Amino acid sequence: MDRGATQLGTRSQPGLLHEALLADGDETFVAQVAAFFRAGLEEGPTVAVLSRRHWALLREELGADAERVSYTDCDDFYIRPIDALASYDATLRRHTANATSVRVAGEIPLGPTRSGWADWIAYEAILNRAFADRPAHVLCVYDTRTAPDPVINAVWRTHPHVAAGADDTGPRYHPPHDVVAEFTPSPRSDLPLRALALTDDATAFREALSAELAAAGASRAQVLNMLVAALEVFENAIRHGGGPCALRAGLVDGWFVCEIEDSGSGLDDPLAGYVPPTPGKSGGEGLWIARRLVSRLELIPADPGLTVRLWL
Amino acid sequence: MVSLDGGAPVLAATGDVSFLGCVIAADVSTAIDVIGGEDAVYGVEDRQARRAGTHLDLAGGSGRQTVAESVNDDFEVVVDSTAGQETLLRITIGKHYDFVVALPSGEPDATTRALTSARERQLVMAAAAGDSEAYAELVNAFLPAIARVARLYRGVARVERAELLQEGVVGLLRAIRRFDPSLGTPFWPYATWWVRQAMQQLVAELGRPAVLSDRAQRSLARIREARRAHVQTYGREPSSSELAALVELSHEHVESLLAVERASQPLPTRVGDDAGGFQTAEVALVDPVAEEEYERVLSRLEIEAVRDLTNTLTGREREIVFKHYGLKGPPQTLREIGEELGISAERVRQIEERTLKKLRAATLKLPE
Numbered sequence: 001m002d003r004g005a006t007q008l009g010t011r012s013q014p015g016l017l018h019e020a021l022l023a024d025g026d027e028t029f030v031a032q033v034a035a036f037f038r039a040g041l042e043e044g045p046t047v048a049v050l051s052r053r054h055w056a057l058l059r060e061e062l063g064a065d066a067e068r069v070s071y072t073d074c075d076d077f078y079i080r081p082i083d084a085l086a087s088y089d090a091t092l093r094r095h096t097a098n099a100t101s102v103r104v105a106g107e108i109p110l111g112p113t114r115s116g117w118a119d120w121i122a123y124e125a126i127l128n129r130a131f132a133d134r135p136a137h138v139l140c141v142y143d144t145r146t147a148p149d150p151v152i153n154a155v156w157r158t159h160p161h162v163a164a165g166a167d168d169t170g171p172r173y174h175p176p177h178d179v180v181a182e183f184t185p186s187p188r189s190d191l192p193l194r195a196l197a198l199t200d201d202a203t204a205f206r207e208a209l210s211a212e213l214a215a216a217g218a219s220r221a222q223v224l225n226m227l228v229a230a231l232e233v234f235e236n237a238i239r240h241g242g243g244p245c246a247l248r249a250g251l252v253d254g255w256f257v258c259e260i261e262d263s264g265s266g267l268d269d270p271l272a273g274y275v276p277p278t279p280g281k282s283g284g285e286g287l288w289i290a291r292r293l294v295s296r297l298e299l300i301p302a303d304p305g306l307t308v309r310l311w312l
Numbered sequence: 313m314v315s316l317d318g319g320a321p322v323l324a325a326t327g328d329v330s331f332l333g334c335v336i337a338a339d340v341s342t343a344i345d346v347i348g349g350e351d352a353v354y355g356v357e358d359r360q361a362r363r364a365g366t367h368l369d370l371a372g373g374s375g376r377q378t379v380a381e382s383v384n385d386d387f388e389v390v391v392d393s394t395a396g397q398e399t400l401l402r403i404t405i406g407k408h409y410d411f412v413v414a415l416p417s418g419e420p421d422a423t424t425r426a427l428t429s430a431r432e433r434q435l436v437m438a439a440a441a442g443d444s445e446a447y448a449e450l451v452n453a454f455l456p457a458i459a460r461v462a463r464l465y466r467g468v469a470r471v472e473r474a475e476l477l478q479e480g481v482v483g484l485l486r487a488i489r490r491f492d493p494s495l496g497t498p499f500w501p502y503a504t505w506w507v508r509q510a511m512q513q514l515v516a517e518l519g520r521p522a523v524l525s526d527r528a529q530r531s532l533a534r535i536r537e538a539r540r541a542h543v544q545t546y547g548r549e550p551s552s553s554e555l556a557a558l559v560e561l562s563h564e565h566v567e568s569l570l571a572v573e574r575a576s577q578p579l580p581t582r583v584g585d586d587a588g589g590f591q592t593a594e595v596a597l598v599d600p601v602a603e604e605e606y607e608r609v610l611s612r613l614e615i616e617a618v619r620d621l622t623n624t625l626t627g628r629e630r631e632i633v634f635k636h637y638g639l640k641g642p643p644q645t646l647r648e649i650g651e652e653l654g655i656s657a658e659r660v661r662q663i664e665e666r667t668l669k670k671l672r673a674a675t676l677k678l679p680e
Contacts, residue, residue, distance in 0.1 A: 053516035067528055071567060075509065079489050111505065115492060203646075203661070210637035219438035219446060220639045224621055227637065228671045254433055254493055277676065289675045295440070295492070312437070 008036055008139065009161045011101065017137040018128055020159035022152065024144050026057060032163065033105050034061045036139050037069055040103035045070065045095040049077045049106040050141070070095075078108045081123035082274065082291045085130055089276035092134050105139045110151060117151050118183040124158035125179035130275045154179070180270040187298045187309060191257060193250035200243045205234055209258060212249040216256045218312065225293040226312045230258050232286035233308045237262040241305060255295070256312040263305035272299060427453050429499075436499050439488045442621065450488065451481055457500065458484065461507050470518050476511050483510030532569050534559045624674040628653070629667040632660055 011017040021036075023029040033048075037058075040046045047070045048055060055073075059066040078084045088104075095102040108120050124140065131138070142155055156162055157174040196208045206227055213223045237244040241262025248259040273287025287308075291297045296311040427435065432453075438446035458480035465476055487503035538558040542550040552570070556563040622630055634640040635649050646657040646664075653660070 052513040056517045070562065070565065073513075073567070075483075075486055075506075075513070079486070109509065111490060116490070206637070207643070210639075210643065214638045214643070217434065219441065219443040220634070221442040221622070222438055223637060223639055224633070224671060225441050228621070228668060228675065231668060232672070254430075254437075279676075285676060289672055292675050295437075312441070 008032065008039075008163050009137075011135075011137050014135060015133050016128070016131050016135075017161065018131075018140070018159055019138065019161040019163060020140045020142060020155045022142050022144050022155065022162065022164040026054075029054060029141060029143065030057050030061045033058055033139070033141060036103065036105055036137075037062060038065065040101075040137070041065060041068055044099035044101045044103070047091060047095065047102065047104040048072070049074050049104065051075070051107060051109070054107065054141075074107050075109050077106070078120070081119050081126065082288075084108075084123060085126065085274060085276055086292065088127070088131065092131060092136055093279075096135055101135045101137065103137045103139070105141060107141045107143075110147060115185070117148055118185065121151060121154040121158065122180045122183040124154070125174075125176040125183075126271055126274045128158070128160070129176045129271055154183075176271060177269070180274075184270055184298075187300045188252075191250070191252050191259075191309075193248035193252070193257060193259060196247040196249055198244065198247060200238055202231060202234060205247065206231065208247075209249060212258075213256060213312075216251055218256055222256075222312055226256065226258065226310065229290035229293040229297075229310055230260065232290045233260045233310065236286045236308075237264075237306075240264055245305065246307075252311075258310045258312075259307050260310075261302050261305065261307040263302065266301055266304060266306045267299055268301075270299065273297060432499055433493055436488050436491055437493065439485075440491065447485070447488070451484065454484055454500070454503070455481070458507055461504065462511065465511055465515060468515055471515055475514060479510040479514045480507045483507035486510070528569060531559070531561065531565075535566060535569060621671050621674050624670055625667060629663060629670070632664050633667050636660075636664060 008021070009017055009019050021029075021032055023032065033050075033054075037046045037048070046068065048058065049072050050058065051074055055071055062069065077087050091104070092102060108123075110117055110120060127138065140155075140159065142152060144152060156172060157179055158176075160173045194212075196212070197204070199205055199208075209230055210223055210227060213226060218226070234244065237260050241264030243262065244260050245263045246259070246261040248257075248261075250257060273291045275288070277285035277288055287297070290308075290310065294310045294312050298309040298311075300307040300309060432450075435446045435450050439450055455477070458477060459473075462473055462476035462480055465471055483506040484503055486509075487499070487506040490506070491499060491502060493499075535555060538555060539550060542548075542554065542558065550558065552566050553563055556566045559566065561569075625633070631640075632649055632653075635644045635652075636646065637643055644652075646660045650657040650660045
């Protein structure tokens, strides 16, 4: 269906082109995404991270060209935002190792819950910073018939370019910091946590933490994940925060929670730990590692300083 | 009560309503939240006008009962069958939507309910962290429920039950990895969305025929051969990563080809493909999952390894970390561990440091 004004963008500068397609149905989806891929096939690698149903439709449209597109099932790719960022990072690095540009079309399985939608809205904002310097044209596809209103509204704020047929009057792009801050749930206060013996010795901290985890009945895999994650945060507190000033742990609604507080200069970046580290370049990957290993990581201003809260 | 004005329905943790499940309508175009109160069920669509539901006797009964009262003429809820711990409801909204949702019915039957909700949550969180035993236990517990979902797709041509079960298990894993217990919703209703999604995708995919080029056919032949040889040597199917390594194609390329292969056979006439979308499930008895179906699903489980960082460790590294942190018996000091291994406590500490660095590096390396 041709609304006349649905035009996809072209990369005119070396870095990321992050674009959204608001499709009003399968016909628009197939026509636009096929055109997106065809335009890219001569330039370099093309990657589809789509539902199997959409890929089946697209394959029919692309015919023989479909074999030149790499496909991954979106349900396996978009697990949590941090996992999708890691997968995207790996995908982009792999495909740009021998090419100067790559095209990716992706659709996010939003899932049935509102908290899930908020996570993915924040994810879209993060993409803008995480991959700003990658030579990629990323097309995020949304189906306006089925995607929830809050998600569609946010698309305009998280994508510098939106291809949406004749209706081009939505609110405009916002900086990632603001969007992520808005869609990060406020941390709960006054959690019933127990204080751990204050120490700046990493081994003593690990022993105390693992005792708490064992008492909570955590599985081996969970214990190791939490130990590695908490160690990163602990070492950050020493390196950047003047050493921890409080250590807490306990069970909250069946979750195991650990908090590490310092009274250093604090951290006002809701995207901290979401930008994939550069391979071979060390420094600054502690929060990324921690986010990968635990269910949720919260950065809470301690005034002064910072509390990092890890949810297992 | 459910707030139905503006925005999506509130998913309350406690109180008089709860999120019971989410289903995709027959034409795969709309997701519908099913909200249940003590005596009422609502199907709520996000994008369109709210439609309220009817009073329904959730304590169950068996067989088929049509609910007498309707708040809204368009909305009918019919109890299709009650078996064990779940009730299948068929919900029709006007002419456009006709779908079935499974609801927990009445008190859990002690003999059929495998997991208490505390145990269930514990297993889900452990499995999400990479504990493959927890995952296996969850699959075992939920396979009968997955099989009941699969029953909805009976009559769709070319779809085998075994394939649907496989897809359902994949959907379960996705739900496990995404589940957020702080929502307050029970796990299974949340999981139904993902289980159905996986099955829906399979069904949709199989509906599209595709033509294979010569090159694709040759690659597929190599894949089939590699698969056959692997089964012969190792007695199990290779994972798609292993297949990719064997045929020297990228993981994504292999997945693409397998998807094409699934859909490339000619499509006979679809059965049950009328405007209603789903065939009415016959009144069901408990549908036992055959032993060999369990076997097939579980053997695939071993292949699709859930992320477990300890895979990267040597035996000694694992032993030291497990012993120091009480992951295998009571915790021991570095000195005690050193005495057992015949090395100094300091050496143990160094190995442990290295091990933790290894775990850290393994996290940075994921995913492949």
